Amino acid sequence: MRDRLRQYPGRKGGPLTGPNPTDRGKPGSKIHLLTDRNGLPLSLGISGANAHVSLGLKPLVRGIPPIRSRRGPRRRRPTMLHADKGYDYDHLRRWLRKRGIRHRIARKGIESSTRLGRHRWVVERTVSWLAGCRRLHRRYERKAEHFLAFVGIAAALIGYRRLTTLLTA
Numbered sequence: 001m002r003d004r005l006r007q008y009p010g011r012k013g014g015p016l017t018g019p020n021p022t023d024r025g026k027p028g029s030k031i032h033l034l035t036d037r038n039g040l041p042l043s044l045g046i047s048g049a050n051a052h053v054s055l056g057l058k059p060l061v062r063g064i065p066p067i068r069s070r071r072g073p074r075r076r077r078p079t080m081l082h083a084d085k086g087y088d089y090d091h092l093r094r095w096l097r098k099r100g101i102r103h104r105i106a107r108k109g110i111e112s113s114t115r116l117g118r119h120r121w122v123v124e125r126t127v128s129w130l131a132g133c134r135r136l137h138r139r140y141e142r143k144a145e146h147f148l149a150f151v152g153i154a155a156a157l158i159g160y161r162r163l164t165t166l167l168t169a
Contacts, residue, residue, distance in 0.1 A: 016144040018048025029139050031130065031151055032056035034064065039126045040162055041155035046148050053086040058095065077101055082119040129158050 020028040028049035034042050043063040045056050061081070066074035081096060083105045096103045104119070130136055133154040141147045 016046055016048055016147075017139070018050035020049035023049075029144075029147060030056075031127070031136070032060055033123060033127060033130070034060040035123050035126050037122065038162070039122045039129075040159050041126060044148070044151050044155055046144060046151065054089055054092060057083070057087055057092055061096075061099070061101070080104065084120060126158065130154050133157075 017027040017029055019025040029046050030049050030051065030053070032045040032047065032053070034044075036042055042065070043060045045059050045063070047056055061077070064077065066076050068074055077099055078101055081101050081103045083103065085106045085108050087105050088108045093103060093105065130151070133150075135150050136154055139147055141150070
């Protein structure tokens with residue numbers, strides 16, 4: 001039974017965990033999030049706490065589901081992408097340009113984050129909504145798939161709450 005699960009009692013963590021650089025090296029996970037302009041989660045991902053944030057951009061953009069439009073084919077990519085200085089790399093800019101996605105990424109050492117904050121607060125608000133789910137505050141699951149499933153359930157609840165408030169207003 002243990003060989004099948006590849007997890008042994010007493011071993012902490014699991015896949016996609018890593019030493020958290022801001023929390024005395026405790027093992028942890030990082031939630032990557034891509035939202036629309038209103039703060040509804042479009043794409044989710046997780047990685048170890050020690051992984052750089054720029055590694056999560058390509059899987060997030062690829063993971064955007066097709067969006068039905070009134071005319072024409074379904075949209076599979078965003079028109080514009082706003083990101084902070086953690087994504088300031090030439091290879092990411094080239095990759096976004098090749099996919100036809102306009103980007104607004106703050107440059108390290110050149111621009112302040114205040115101008116980008118006008119758009120970034122939407123993502124920060126959604127992250128705080130996710131942090132309101134107690135199950136996500138600390139990772140109890142050893143399997144990364146289970147933790148990602150709970151993150152997906154929390155994102156679905158956020159979308160449901162957001163839509164019910166829009167419909168009742």
